Amino acid sequence: MLKAVLLTLAFALELVMLAAVASWGLRSGTTTAVRLLLGIGAPVAFAVVWGLFMAPRAAFPLAAPAHLALELLLYGLAALGLATTSRPGLAALFLGVALVVTLLVRALRLDTP
Template sequence: MVPRPLHVVNEGLAFALEIAALAVLAWWGADVGDGVVLSVLLGVGVPLVTAVVWGLFAAPKARVRLPLAGVLLVKVLVFGAATAALYALDHGALALVGAVIVVANLVLATLDRNALVRNRA
């Protein structure tokens, strides 16, 4: 199991990454839209739909309880979309750094949760 201070830092990082993903998707939506109306619709709509999907399937208190593989799939899709959006916005280096941080965060969180489940059994 991960030491408590590292667990707390990793959980805080996870939340920051989730907010950053929504911000990047809003930025991408606003940038890709052709005209003010479409830019606003995509800039608001893409992160809104993403937040709803996250809340339904990937949040700690998700309405739909998926197995770990399902939750990880949702997280990979959301963070993958944010990474692709950053790349499309011509920020390839930032996309790569963000992707590495996300992978490290998800791996550490998954190992921590698996250890917690084993200790409860």
């Protein structure tokens, strides 16, 4: 049961990460076109990186330390995006939950088949 809950939370965090990056993009540009480009392009870029290197069936799977570092980097960038769009409390909450869930998944070895 704990495995299912943690893995579901991990997946939900991935979706929240994409939403946070989209929110940052939609609020960061100086023109509507730039906002749309960032709001769509940034989450797509994150999803591509995640799919290539982080997903269970990644085309280029990373060793555990590099996988953890990239995962934390992506979560950190998403939190930074939230913080820069006047949502520092939400950014801190997101990053805290992401750290706890990510480290629990690793500590309990739930990320291996």
